[in-house]
Structures are given as structure tokens and as C-alpha cells.
Amino acid sequence: MNKKSAQRMGFKTGESVVYPAHGVGMITSIEEQEVAGLTLELFVISFEQDKLTLRVPVAKVKSVGMRKLAEEDEITKALETVTGRARVKRTMWSRRAQEYEAKINSGDLNAISEVVRDLYRSDDQPEQSYSERQLFEQAMDRMSREVSAVNKLTLTEAIQLIEKNLQKSPRRNAKPDEASEEAAA
Known part of the structure; x- marks a missing residue:
């Protein structure tokens, strides 16, 4: 060539x-x-x-x-995003699913890391629906491949790094905050 x-x-x-x-x-x-x-x-x-x-x-x-590919500081920012508190809107699942899918397909690493954060479930949390699990896995796959490529890690190491950061996030069902109590009332 x-x-x-x-x-x-x-x-x-x-x-x-x-x-x-x-x-x-x-x-x-x-x-x-x-x-x-x-x-x-x-x-x-x-x-x-x-x-x-x-x-x-x-x-x-x-x-x-x-x-x-993202720069290393963008990877760091995405890993910080997944440690944050999940922000789940109180809208119908179909609307949220469309928003999550749009974020995943945007190719924007930070938007994808928000989906990973919002749909993550630890072992002690209730099961996800099939469609939630599908979107989570798709977002996790996109994020881990980019983290792997930028940080020169294997895919498995990238997934472990993201999961380690996810586990630092405030537990969702530890104590409902006042806003969610009001919404439930």
C-alpha cells in the first residue's frame, strides 16, 4: 500500500x-x-x-x-462516573430504555459509563429484567473494550477494573433518600 x-x-x-x-x-x-x-x-x-x-x-x-480512542483522563473520568450514585429517572421503563440505548449508541464514553452506573446491580440487589440486563451488558461491553484498548489491559482486566469502581458506589437500596420517599408517598 x-x-x-x-x-x-x-x-x-x-x-x-x-x-x-x-x-x-x-x-x-x-x-x-x-x-x-x-x-x-x-x-x-x-x-x-x-x-x-x-x-x-x-x-x-x-x-x-x-x-x-479516549484519552487516559477521559477513561479516569468514566471510571469516576461509575462510582457515583445511580441516577434513575422515575419515567416508564420503555422511555428510559430508549434513553439508555441512545447513550450507548452515541459512542460517548461518559454517556456509556452513566448507563453502566445506572443499570449496575450488585449481588445483594434485586434481579434485573431481561432488557435491563441486555442494556447493562451492552454498555459494559462498549466501556470495557475502550478501557482495555486505552489502558492496554486484557478485556477481563478492564471488566474487573470497572466492577471494582462500581462496587465503590453508594449502595442504592441501603437507605432511600428523602426525594425517593416523597416520590413513593
Whole structure:
């Protein structure tokens, strides 16, 4: 491959990136493809864990929200976010589920860490519904892959690091605060 095509718009081959709808992937190459008589330059992104290869037109990178991996301070901030008190709105589950899904698919690490924090359940807490569990696992997966890539940890080590931080959070059902008592009344 010639040097000219190894980098486009600040992204280069061999670099890990975040694609909002799929999480962390690696740019394996930049290729040209003819589509409807036009020659398009495409980033070829491999998502190893999902056995998925995506071709993203270079010109669409901004509009699809593809970004570089978070900086270490952003990882630290996300890990601090999960230690906070869960903020669960008192709206219908379907509305909250849509909001959680939008946060996960935004590709924004801090938004994803909020979903991890809000949907986390420790062993001594009541079971989650199937859909809560699905959203939690999806958010945890996205967050742990990025933490793993940035901190150069295995995926298992990244998950353990996030779980360790989650366990520092104030326990949800330890003592209901006054606001939730009023809402229950």
C-alpha cells in the first residue's frame, strides 16, 4: 500500500477507533471502491470480537461519529462516573430504555459509563429484567473494550477494573433518600 493512502482525516491504518454503533474497531486499511461510477475512499474497520468488517466512506467519518480512542483522563473520568450514585429517572421503563440505548449508541464514553452506573446491580440487589440486563451488558461491553484498548489491559482486566469502581458506589437500596420517599408517598 502506498504511503498516501495510509492516513486520512487524522486516522491511519493500524489505529483503534470508536465507531458509535459497534464500539472499538481497528482500521485495517484504506481502500478505493467504485460505487455508481464514483470512486469512494473507504476506511476498512475490523471489529474482531464481533467478526465484523465495516467499510466507512472517508467523507462520512464525522457524520457517523467515528472518533479516536479516549484519552487516559477521559477513561479516569468514566471510571469516576461509575462510582457515583445511580441516577434513575422515575419515567416508564420503555422511555428510559430508549434513553439508555441512545447513550450507548452515541459512542460517548461518559454517556456509556452513566448507563453502566445506572443499570449496575450488585449481588445483594434485586434481579434485573431481561432488557435491563441486555442494556447493562451492552454498555459494559462498549466501556470495557475502550478501557482495555486505552489502558492496554486484557478485556477481563478492564471488566474487573470497572466492577471494582462500581462496587465503590453508594449502595442504592441501603437507605432511600428523602426525594425517593416523597416520590413513593
